[in-house]
Amino acid sequence: MGEDFWFWALTLGVAVLGGGALALRWLQVARLIEDTPTSRVRSAAQGYVELSGRGLPLEGTRNPAPLTLRPCVWWRYRIARKQEGRSGRGDSWQTVASGQSVQPFLLDDATGRCIVQPAGAEVMTSEATTWYGDTPWPTGAPGAALTRPGERSYRYFEERIYEQERVYALGEFRSHGRDPGLDLQAATAALLAEWKSDQARLITRFDADRDGKISLAEWGRARGEARRAVEKQQADRPPLATLHVLAQPESGQLFLLAALPEGDLAKRYRRKAMLAFAGFVVAVYALGWLLQRASG
Numbered sequence: 001m002g003e004d005f006w007f008w009a010l011t012l013g014v015a016v017l018g019g020g021a022l023a024l025r026w027l028q029v030a031r032l033i034e035d036t037p038t039s040r041v042r043s044a045a046q047g048y049v050e051l052s053g054r055g056l057p058l059e060g061t062r063n064p065a066p067l068t069l070r071p072c073v074w075w076r077y078r079i080a081r082k083q084e085g086r087s088g089r090g091d092s093w094q095t096v097a098s099g100q101s102v103q104p105f106l107l108d109d110a111t112g113r114c115i116v117q118p119a120g121a122e123v124m125t126s127e128a129t130t131w132y133g134d135t136p137w138p139t140g141a142p143g144a145a146l147t148r149p150g151e152r153s154y155r156y157f158e159e160r161i162y163e164q165e166r167v168y169a170l171g172e173f174r175s176h177g178r179d180p181g182l183d184l185q186a187a188t189a190a191l192l193a194e195w196k197s198d199q200a201r202l203i204t205r206f207d208a209d210r211d212g213k214i215s216l217a218e219w220g221r222a223r224g225e226a227r228r229a230v231e232k233q234q235a236d237r238p239p240l241a242t243l244h245v246l247a248q249p250e251s252g253q254l255f256l257l258a259a260l261p262e263g264d265l266a267k268r269y270r271r272k273a274m275l276a277f278a279g280f281v282v283a284v285y286a287l288g289w290l291l292q293r294a295s296g
Contacts, residue, residue: 005294012287019280026273029254033266036170041112041244044173048253051246052262053109055116055167063103067138067158068129073105074118074161074257076125079136082153093155096136107167112244116169116257120248124258124265125159132156161259168265170256172249177242187230192223 036050044051055073057063065075077100080093102119131142132152142156161167195202206214206222214222248255258265 005290008290009287012283012290015283016280016287019276019283022276023273023280026269026276029256030266030269030273032170032254033256033262033269038262039173041107041109041114043111044114044244046174047172048249048251049171049173049246051107051109051114051169051171051173053107053114053167055161055163055165055259056106056108056113057163058104058106058115061103063101063105065158065160066099067156068142068160070160071163072101072160073163073165073167074101074123074125075158076100076123077156077158080155080157081136082155107169107246114173114244114246116167116171117245117247118257121171121255121257123159123161124256124260124268125161126165126259127162128157128159130155130157161257165259166261168256168258168260168262169246170254171246172251172253172255174245174247175242176245184227184230187233188223188227191226191230195222195226 033050038052039045039049041051041053057071057073063072063075064070065072065077067077067079077098078095079097081096083092083094085091100123102117104115104117107114107116129142131138132155133139134153136154138154138156195205202222203212203214206218208218208221209215260268
């Protein structure tokens, strides 16, 4: 058997394994999207959840797309340079710059707001733009360079999720806020320690039998009064807002962000699964044919 046989056998074997794995994976993602109920930010359980709402920038921040400068909450870009082919080979494109957004943004579903930390997410956008130019960084808007066919030495690609665009999310949901019970205990203990630092005033205030000492019963009354004072102080204080965060699950579960409706997103993953399965079938058939031919 020649080198060509082993090359094609290895290539088809990788195609069989890769196509089968991708088909299963994308089918599982489609089922996960369809089977996971959508939660509301205000009442979402802690843990792995599905959310849907408008994407908004955090207060005081901006996140424009780097190539088009359009107002976004998330972006991804890639710049490639044309490499002329040699020995009859066609031209190719080599990536010279790329990047994607990791800046947090807000997801607002009308019941509350959640901070989305997109680092590590699998992201699908509803819009992507490809255009060409003759500079390492685009100097014109998308479409402008297409009118000059000779200036195509660089290719620009950018995906965006815009401000106010609807965002679908699957990820780890966590709420951060104060524990009222712990706050009450700590504040009561601190107030009692402050009272104990002034023994003369403490005795004047709580020594009911005037024996110059604080008995256990009198100390119990002091604790009760300190607790009531702290409770009143906390009741008069404005409540602290609870901070909700959606991020990449530590368990390794899928972290997905998409600017697509849930139904369209599931259909897109099912189409990807069908294409991968078709590639798997073709690769199995070709590998079988190759092995049969080699053995015959």
